[in-house]
Amino acid sequence: PPRTVLISGCSSGIGLELAVQLARDSRQRYQVVATMRDLGKKGTLEAAAGEALGQTLTVAQLDVCSDESVAQCLRCIQGGEVDVLVNNAGVGLVGPLEGLSLATMQKVFDTNFFGAVRLVKAVLPGMKRRRQGHIVVVSSVMGLQGVVFNDVYAASKFALEGFFESLAIQLLQFNIFISLVEPGPVGTAFEGKLLEQVSAAQFPGADPDTLHYFRDLYLPASRELFRSLGQSPRDVAQVIVKVISSARPPLRRQTNARYSALTALKAADPSGRLYVRSAHRLLFRWPRLLSRGLRCLACGCLPSRVRPE
Ligand code: NAD
Known part of the structure; x- marks a missing residue:
């Protein structure tokens, strides 16, 4: 029988694309419950799903920040049984932290971290009873290493990494797998929404030097990173x-081989100095080298896996 896959955040981006690809699986291995907070936005997904709609794909309402919404959604699934849970819903936050309120930061954790925890708590008893299941988490390379001016977003992804790595140990005992998928920059509405937030925000409380570094160094570098x-x-x-269809799913999977030159800097030096110093130098000392380097990585004239001494 097909496996029931529940995905959060399917109105756009990675969630939408994943729901459609699974629903169109040539071997019809999946019954996809594609969920979103606001059903008013289901048009794009439904159009992309085409004939799969109502067959291997159904659309349901789900706000990961609401207990009631999660309970309601699971009640609508036959038997309430989820074989594969994909925690995809997430929001970004960039900017100097002196200019961000605690409430804004907490909202990021409520969605990115506690949203995933809430869903896991809801599906885990069933998975444990059946002694099978797979929990996939859309983390980020920022769950592996910090990135300047993304302090709170990176922290929310680090939180996911620690939580799910811990849980993975216990769940092996129940034949339940955990997979943390770590994309680098992805061309979705995500970056656009962030830039919109940033251009409207004043960041009251941030000093002029910090604001200058953010607006004149970080933002152009970030745009270049997404472009290249x-x-x-x-x-x-x-x-x-691939991760979902794997017989022995990996705990971690990066999606972007070109970005691994940057994640390798952290892995290569456990003291953390190599990564932090390199990232600092690239942004604050040699911003032009940074954009040239990114372009070279993208065109392939630099090896994608750097092995520092
Ligand atoms: P996106 O903005 O298109 O998708 C995020 C989705 O989450 C949206 O559909 C949004 O409506 C939904 N969402 C937000 N709050 C929600 C809530 N309370 N309940 C239910 N849904 C909610 O961007 P995306 O790039 O497709 O992001 C998907 C995931 O990928 C996120 O977890 C993000 O952190 C991660 N990611 C994105 C990038 C990138 O560069 N775009 C890189 C690494 C990781």
């Missing part, structure tokens, strides 16, 4: 499909 190394949501979804 950005993946499509389709590519990321393809990696997730």
Whole structure:
């Protein structure tokens, strides 16, 4: 029988693309429950799903920040049984932290971290009873290493990494697998929404030097990063499909080989100095080198896996 896959955040981006790819599986291995907070936005997904709609794909309402919404959604699934849960819903936050309120930061954790925890708590008893299940988490390379001016977003993804790595140990005992998927930059509405937030925000409380570093160094570098190394949501979804169909799913899976030159800097030096110093130098000392380097990584004239001494 097909496996029931519940995905959060399917109105756009990676979630939408993943729902459609799974629903169109040539071997019809999946029954997809594609969920979103606001059903008013289901048009794009339904159009992309085409004939799969009502067959291998159903659309349901789900706000990961609401207990009631989660309970309601699971009641609508036959038997309430979820075989594969994909925690995809997430929001970004960039900017100097002196200019961000605690309430804004907490909202990021409520969605990215507690949203995933809430869903896991709801499906785990069933998975444990059946002694089978797979929980996939759309983390980020920022769950592996910090990125300047993304302090709170990165923290929310680190939180997911710690939580799910811990849980993975216990759940092996129940034949339940955990997979943390870590994309680099992806060309979705995500970056656009962030830039919109940023251009409207004043960041009251941030000093002029910090604001200058943020607006004049970080923002252009970030745009260049998306332009040169950005993946499509389709590519990321393809990696997730592979992870879901794997007989022995990996705990961690990065999606962007070109970005691994940057994650390798942290792995290569446990003291953390190599990564933090390199990231600092690239942004604050040699911003032009940074954009040239990114372009070279993208065109392939730099090896994608750097092995520092
Ligand atoms: P996106 O903005 O298109 O998708 C995020 C989805 O989450 C949206 O559909 C949004 O409506 C939904 N969402 C937000 N709050 C929600 C809530 N309370 N309940 C239910 N849904 C909610 O962007 P995306 O790039 O497709 O993001 C998907 C995931 O990928 C996120 O977890 C994000 O952190 C992660 N990610 C994105 C990038 C990137 O560069 N775009 C990189 C690494 C990881």
